[in-house]
Amino acid sequence: MTAPAPRRSTKQREAVREALEASDEFVSAQALHQAMRAEGSTVGLATVYRALAALAEDGEADALQSAGELLYRACTKTHHHHLICRSCGRTVELEAAAVERWAGQVAAAHGFIEPDHVVDIFGLCAECAAARSGSAR
Amino acid sequence: MTAPAPRRSTKQREAVREALEASDEFVSAQALHQAMRAEGSTVGLATVYRALAALAEDGEADALQSAGELLYRACTKTHHHHLICRSCGRTVELEAAAVERWAGQVAAAHGFIEPDHVVDIFGLCAECAAARSGSAR
């Protein structure tokens, strides 16, 4: 496990990382690919998928599934959760030691080991809420 | 909103509900369809998808995405979370008022409204843990 996974640094992978970091929201592989193409890059879609998977594996990006799509975002490497606007995608990183503890305790109480957890909060950010009540209903 | 959604009760929908309740783990639509076929039912795959979507919408089933698949499970209608064995799929329903509160507070603190959240814990249940350390490497 944790194989030595030789990983060469290539222009494409760098480009993907940059493109990802340029966005502060979760983006799909497809969207990222389109954006990169639009900027003149010639990367292939498959490469974007591979690069994103590699980044996620290395802990340099967080992945989440939404509406059947895989979304990625460049995140801090420390463990955290997300508060995501379901309208504009704006994302806030959250620390939640209390929730970590709770998850560990609950898992242990039921005899589960190696607990892992998914904790994400979706909502409507202040701006989107205002925009909606403006053009209401 | 919450349209009166006329919903007729049909044999197929009942059958899907029963098949779903017969399993206490999360199952994919495909697996459920296969199981029903194996039991002699003639339901179509599309019908299973539609029935599951309807059940989920009515709050009679919980849906979660895992490994790119949509999984369903018959659950209590009250809001709850899950503790899921990543090996055998055994599922425990959890109540977590504290987490609900936390989610609401965090969302509000960042100006988000209509908070919704995804909180699931994955782990290895006692039996699977034992089985693994038994056949351990």
Add this chain to the structure above:
DNA sequence: GCCTTAGTGAGAACGATTGTCAATCTCGGC
């Protein structure tokens, strides 16, 4: 500079899900 081999790009392949449409069945009225 040369060689080995991981990485790349284009497109095909794949698998889960959704749409289409004629046939069927439910439900409310008679």
Add this chain to the structure above:
DNA sequence: GCCGAGATTGACAATCGTTCTCACTAAGGC
């Protein structure tokens, strides 16, 4: 109980995101 309108069904095609394949390119060690 019978009828008709319209929701639901089942088989299949279509769609869409993701992964695979394979010939080619280029990174990194010598």
